[in-house]
Ligand SMILES: Nc1ncnc2c1ncn2[C@@H]1O[C@H](COP(=O)(O)OP(=O)(O)OP(=O)(O)O)[C@@H](O)[C@H]1O
């Protein structure tokens with residue numbers, strides 16, 4: 050008989066024979082493997098993010114402004130109509146300050162009315178207002194170079210359009226790949242505040258950027274669009290989305306003291322290194338917690354599976370020796386034992402693929418799973434190999 | 448040439464504080480188409496000898512040649528192949544798999560052979576009828592009498608057309624009539640050109656064989672064994 054077919058038949062037979070224990074082990078290992086895959090994925094995202102951020106600063110330090118006030122105090126200043134002018138003046142001052150900077154404001158949610166069908170599909174629908182919300186990225190004209198984000202457009206040209214955009218104009222918008230079926234370059238759409246956007250091009254599918262904020266997370270762009278920061282009214286959220294690339298903090302000190310002089314809000318600033326360290330610690334903490342849970346599940350599963358296999362082998366020792374008496378090779382019997390753990394491994398890899406998709410993380414998980422299976426099998430196989438068949442065949446004949 | 452030839456074969460069991468010489472320098476030969484009985488008192492090493500011949504145990508000294516080649520030169524895979532093709536083993540306790548029915552038990556050697564699966568059914572029916580068990584395919588070992596189990600074990604030994612059948616006390620637990628029937632089957636096997644080695648206590652059984660080999664403990668309890676030919 051075809052050897053593979055025979056092993057498969059045995060596998061079904063063996064699993065049926067001890068289904069509850071088998072399923073229990075299966076569930077544990079699948080859970081542990083999914084956790085492991087998640088950890089790998091987080092670690093990959095984390096190191097990619099860090100690399101991207103390092104690339105961003107070109108070796109220099111990146112700073113960004115932080116407000117040192119309570120939320121209520123902040124809104125008191127921001128909502129005060131009489132201070133609008135001062136605020137604008139201050140923003141213009143910051144804007145003109147001669148330090149390399151870039152702005153990415155991804156905190157303003159914009160509503161689109163029902164007339165915009167594509168937004169219903171892409172954005173978050175709010176049933177109460179009947180509107181769909183999208184959070185565009187309002188960015189400075191150098192966004193595409195700084196974050197190396199590209200698409201079907203000419204970056205230089207888009208930079209020029211972004212630079213020449215003034216408040217009140219139609220704003221150029223570079224759309225994420227999800228919008229591609231609904232619009233073409235030159236089309237115009239309008240948000241609920243009456244701002245009109247003219248489609249300037251489309252981003253490559255899967256485009257993302259990482260802003261050096263506290264959360265330092267990859268920000269995917271397929272379901273959103275990029276518009277010039279100039280199309281947003283100047284406000285403090287713009288200020289805190291401004292990143293200053295410099296090694297000289299005197300510039301930042303001046304901005305902080307200027308705000309103080311003008312009686313606006315108390316400001317401070319953080320360096321990207323400081324945030325990266327924070328972010329690294331947080332990620333590591335998260336990963337460590339997950340790893341501990343995963344380690345425990347793996348350990349329990351290991352103990353469970355090893356006892357399961359030892360019991361399985363011992364209950365079948367006589368049968369196995371009869372098979373060997375009839376011509377089975379030792380390797381075939383060990384293969385039969387290995388089939389079960391392989392089946393578990395296969396199920397957990399399929400589960401990981403289903404959850405995380407094809408990625409390096411799943412590959413690493415599969416490798417660890419393979420090594421783990423070898424650990425599970427090592428002792429039971431040793432027990433089997435050390436028992437000569439003649440002893441088993443004799444032990445019952447007495 | 449499938450001849451079985453043992454030259455000065457010894458088997459010593461050694462463990463924590465004990466040393467048992469089960470076989471001491473056995474010279475033995477089985478030719479094609481011959482039926483040999485091995486007799487001797489309990490503990491004299493008959494089973495040990497049969498297990499060595501059937502390749503489920505290995506000698507600690509001397510040489511065992513199968514088909515002119517020392518078995519120490521065979522790879523584990525080749526030995527497995529020989530166990531599958533060359534030998535049919537009928538153990539004292541039948542060594543049937545309890546959760547398999549008669550037909551499934553007999554199928555085991557076929558699973559490890561080159562025989563195409565479509566021939567299996569025919570072969571199984573054939574050997575079952577040879578041992579007088581037609582129609583009992585679906586019976587589990589627990590649903591069979593001792594003599595019937597013995598027949599299933601013999602059928603399994605025969606199904607792969609092994610050249611040599613090895614049987615350890617095949618009549619030991621059977622009544623005389625059933626024992627004789629089993630021996631008839633073995634005679635038939637021998638007549639078909641295969642060799643048969645039967646371990647037995649029973650002089651009557653031995654008498655049905657072409658020749659008998661006696662294996663005995665050494666006189667005065669010395670750890671010496673000899674084989675004599677008393678045809
Ligand atoms: N694994 C073992 N370890 C130690 N001694 C063993 C082992 N197996 C067999 N022996 C010893 O080897 C000797 C030969 O045993 P064997 O089973 O071959 O005898 P036998 O002739 O078949 O006896 P019986 O007629 O009772 O079946 C005996 O003294 C037995 O105690």
Ligand SMILES: [Mg+2]
Nearest residue numbers: 493494495615
């Ligand atoms: Mg014996």
